[in-house]
Amino acid sequence: MDIHLSRPDVTEREIEAVCGVLRSPHLSLGPKLAQFERVFAEYIGTRRAVAVNSGTSGLFLCALALGIGPGDEVITTPFTFVASATSIMMAGARPVFVDIDPVSLNMDPAKIEAAITKKTKAVLPVEIFGNLAGLDRICEIAHKHNLPIIEDSCEALGSALDGKKAGTFGTMSVFGFYPNKQITTGEGGVILTNEDSLAEMCVSLRNQGRAKGGGWLGHERLGYNYRLSDINCALGIVQLSRIDEIKAKRRQVAEWYREMLAGDGRLIVPAEPKGCELSWFVFVVRLAEEFTGRQRDRILGQMRKRNIEVGNYFPPVHLMPFIAGPFGYKLGEFPAAESASQRTIALPFHNRLPQDDVATVCKTLKQVLDKELKD
Numbered sequence: 001m002d003i004h005l006s007r008p009d010v011t012e013r014e015i016e017a018v019c020g021v022l023r024s025p026h027l028s029l030g031p032k033l034a035q036f037e038r039v040f041a042e043y044i045g046t047r048r049a050v051a052v053n054s055g056t057s058g059l060f061l062c063a064l065a066l067g068i069g070p071g072d073e074v075i076t077t078p079f080t081f082v083a084s085a086t087s088i089m090m091a092g093a094r095p096v097f098v099d100i101d102p103v104s105l106n107m108d109p110a111k112i113e114a115a116i117t118k119k120t121k122a123v124l125p126v127e128i129f130g131n132l133a134g135l136d137r138i139c140e141i142a143h144k145h146n147l148p149i150i151e152d153s154c155e156a157l158g159s160a161l162d163g164k165k166a167g168t169f170g171t172m173s174v175f176g177f178y179p180n181k182q183i184t185t186g187e188g189g190v191i192l193t194n195e196d197s198l199a200e201m202c203v204s205l206r207n208q209g210r211a212k213g214g215g216w217l218g219h220e221r222l223g224y225n226y227r228l229s230d231i232n233c234a235l236g237i238v239q240l241s242r243i244d245e246i247k248a249k250r251r252q253v254a255e256w257y258r259e260m261l262a263g264d265g266r267l268i269v270p271a272e273p274k275g276c277e278l279s280w281f282v283f284v285v286r287l288a289e290e291f292t293g294r295q296r297d298r299i300l301g302q303m304r305k306r307n308i309e310v311g312n313y314f315p316p317v318h319l320m321p322f323i324a325g326p327f328g329y330k331l332g333e334f335p336a337a338e339s340a341s342q343r344t345i346a347l348p349f350h351n352r353l354p355q356d357d358v359a360t361v362c363k364t365l366k367q368v369l370d371k372e373l374k375d
């Protein structure tokens, strides 16, 4: 591939910080962990932050900390990265999907109440592609029904809705730091909450169920090893300190795309929604309604043949056989999610993508669309 879907942006400062940890005796559970949690909580504005080894383990620990288990249901969206739903299943509970709003691509607030049953234990909204549209209404409904919110903010670091930051809507919220996210720790995640008891439970669960002050072999519950090393945390501290610069670079790339793709009726080009400050995670265009899933897949293939890496974010989660099978979901149940899924094309998008490459991607995409409509 000549033009990559995603690339990390690591500077000498990150490399120095990581080397500093390697020269120290504290590779895990050391001062960089505490510092990363402190600066992260400060940036988002929550009381507590608990760093973990991935966004997925963060979501799973939220479910456990909230007491979610077998027989319980958690409401979420079928148009997301698989971890939003599998974290619910890891806790032994059932993911109950509600369809999405066809514009924001987030869970449709108007569809949530019909999905609430006596077994519902939480709502897990996702800020898809960094977009917070509808989060306020989703939260209102959850509050009305006394349901805790697990906010999957893994794609939305730095986004805000009416000035309220992603990560502050949920009872608990989670960010992930895989290399394609706005900031990376290599692998990693963080859980945020204002409730000390939930934070303390996550601290114990990520560290083999150890009791606070109970020593290295003082285990008081079934726990996991979901610790994030100080090496990863040192990388994350520098990355987070660069978040404004990173957001600005990504915004510039998004603007180039928006200018170059404007006015092409075959495409729905993403825009910053009203009232939402979008921290750009990916640049996902959608084909117009008349395109089929097969046409989209051919277009993806043609782009790849021309050495441009593209993605199909996201296949509908409810139709993945290991989820559809056991929970009985079928094609046609969530038409807005299914329709959006069939028509997305994630274009190369990262901090260091040059304007020339954006131009090449746009020119190639238009040629591939011409060819698809002609054949």
Ligand SMILES: *Cc1c(COP(=O)(O)O)cnc(C)c1O
Residues within 6 Å of the ligand: 054, 055, 056, 057, 080, 081, 083, 084, 126, 152, 154, 155, 176, 177, 178, 188, 189
């Ligand atoms: C990235 C992401 C996660 C977490 O992914 P990890 O690879 O486990 O860090 C969870 N939910 C969504 C929506 C994501 O995009």
